[in-house]
Amino acid sequence: xxxxxxxxxxxxxxxxxxxxxxxxxxxxxxxxxxxxxxxxxxxxxxxxxxxxxxxxxxxxxxxxxxxxxxxxxxxxxxxxxxxxxxxxxxxxxxxxxxxxxxxxxxxxxxxxxxxxxxxxxxxxxxxxxxxxxxxxxxxxxxxxxxxxxxxxxxxxxxxxxxxxxxxxxxxxxxxxxxxxxxxxxxxxxxxxxxxxxxxxxxxxxxxxxxxxxxxxxxxxxxxxxxxxxxxxxxxxxxxxx
Amino acid sequence: xxxxxxxxxxxxxxxxxxxxxxxxxxxxxxxxxxxxxxxxxxxxxxxxxxxxxxxxxxxxxxxxxxxxxxxxxxxxxxxxxxxxxxxxxxxxxxxxxxxxxxxxxxxxxxxxxxxxxxxxxxxxxxxxxxxxxxxxxxxxxxxxxxxxxxxxxxxxxxxxxxxxxxxxxxxxxxxxxxxxxxxxxxxxxxxxxxxxxxxxxxxxxxxxxxxxxxxxxxxxx
Numbered sequence: 001x002x003x004x005x006x007x008x009x010x011x012x013x014x015x016x017x018x019x020x021x022x023x024x025x026x027x028x029x030x031x032x033x034x035x036x037x038x039x040x041x042x043x044x045x046x047x048x049x050x051x052x053x054x055x056x057x058x059x060x061x062x063x064x065x066x067x068x069x070x071x072x073x074x075x076x077x078x079x080x081x082x083x084x085x086x087x088x089x090x091x092x093x094x095x096x097x098x099x100x101x102x103x104x105x106x107x108x109x110x111x112x113x114x115x116x117x118x119x120x121x122x123x124x125x126x127x128x129x130x131x132x133x134x135x136x137x138x139x140x141x142x143x144x145x146x147x148x149x150x151x152x153x154x155x156x157x158x159x160x161x162x163x164x165x166x167x168x169x170x171x172x173x174x175x176x177x178x179x180x181x182x183x184x185x186x187x188x189x190x191x192x193x194x195x196x197x198x199x200x201x202x203x204x205x206x207x208x209x210x211x212x213x214x215x216x217x218x219x220x221x222x223x224x225x226x227x228x229x230x231x232x233x234x235x236x237x238x239x240x241x
Numbered sequence: 242x243x244x245x246x247x248x249x250x251x252x253x254x255x256x257x258x259x260x261x262x263x264x265x266x267x268x269x270x271x272x273x274x275x276x277x278x279x280x281x282x283x284x285x286x287x288x289x290x291x292x293x294x295x296x297x298x299x300x301x302x303x304x305x306x307x308x309x310x311x312x313x314x315x316x317x318x319x320x321x322x323x324x325x326x327x328x329x330x331x332x333x334x335x336x337x338x339x340x341x342x343x344x345x346x347x348x349x350x351x352x353x354x355x356x357x358x359x360x361x362x363x364x365x366x367x368x369x370x371x372x373x374x375x376x377x378x379x380x381x382x383x384x385x386x387x388x389x390x391x392x393x394x395x396x397x398x399x400x401x402x403x404x405x406x407x408x409x410x411x412x413x414x415x416x417x418x419x420x421x422x423x424x425x426x427x428x429x430x431x432x433x434x435x436x437x438x439x440x441x442x443x444x445x446x447x448x449x450x451x452x453x454x455x456x457x458x459x460x461x462x
Binding site for chain 1: 385388389392393395396398402405406408409410412413416417420441448452455456459
């Protein structure tokens with residue numbers, strides 16, 4: 001395991017150094033991708049022949065839903081690494097990514113219901129995907145609250161890691177069960193075996209915005225992880241006294 | 242193996258003698274089911290349509306109530322430490338605990354629920370359905386609940402948050418359980434929902450002792 005180069009950065013000092021070096025570039029990338037993608041999406045892409053200008057909410061809704069799922073998966077992977085290798089950084093990653101993921105989930109849910117009101121005629125439907133997003137939001141909430149239980153970061157971190165893995169195992173089952181129960185949402189149209197069923201003039205801004213969201217996530221993550229590492233240092237100092 | 246059964250028997254004896262949460266929670270289940278007709282203002286049709294769902298939902302709440310203090314009581318008075326020191330693996334302790342909570346809380350519910358259906362005048366062909374689906378579904382609920390209960394063990398205010406953590410994980414069981422209870426059994430052919438429930442049960446039985454044991458082990462590092 002130790003042969004992987006990435007574990008070199010499991011050392012907080014080296015990680016902080018890496019952050020220092022790349023932070024400004026990440027900010028730049030975020031600004032470039034987000035401004036280009038959102039400009040293309042909001043002003044330069046075609047209208048939908050049924051929904052008109054309403055379709056433009058997709059450029060916020062879809063990437064944030066992707067990010068919500070991606071962040072939860074990354075938290076699950078980091079939790080595995082934390083339980084196996086006991087890298088402090090993995091725990092700090094879980095702690096700081098959880099809130100960002102929860103807010104992305106909330107953005108996806110809120111924009112979805114704003115989108116749903118004119119198109120489906122209702123703010124909320126108990127439909128498969130919406131319900132599984134809501135469940136994901138609850139999983140995030142549980143994961144966040146477990147960190148606040150005790151001052152001892154390792155103790156609450158291990159419990160939260162186990163919970164994240166449990167939730168990650170359950171997500172496909174929840175998705176499947178809710179699909180089974182009821183569905184009304186449009187089926188997946190970007191990731192498909194037969195190629196995307198969405199036109200490239202809409203797909204390009206969508207993907208660019210998704211990249212922008214990803215870099216934005218990295219920027220916020222680095223800020224939060226830095227403060228969390230500082231927090232940890234302060235805690236260690238006060239324990240030694 | 243004899244340790245395992247001894248643990249279960251002691252646990253059942255203790256909870257029968259102490260009349261703790263797990264016994265009280267059955268009373269909670271019964272009372273809330275009997276208060277139900279008042280909500281629907283005596284409308285028989287609505288009651289018949291939703292009774293199965295309500296039974297499932299109340300079962301779920303009952304299990305959460307009874308699982309809340311599953312390990313905490315033993316942890317606080319040191320019994321858990323004693324069992325751990327005696328060399329029994331934590332996985333075995335976890336499995337015995339979750340099985341005993343199933344016997345104390347869920348077995349009465351499973352036996353009572355067909356009678357409750359009779360009480361509310363539901364057609365008799367659903368009786369077997371709800372009986373079997375509860376029989377398959379409740380062990381899943383108990384084991385998942387026991388895992389989360391083991392996770393928050395030792396934290397202050399831990400048990401207050403258990404429902405928030407557990408409820409999202411219960412959703413598949415709730416959906417498939419209700420679907421299975423409402424499905425039709427045609428001579429020897431069991432529905433897909435039952436098969437999915439059984440599959441989920443097998444997964445949970447195989448995986449949860451390890452996660453639960455790991456969660457308990459966190460307290461003894």
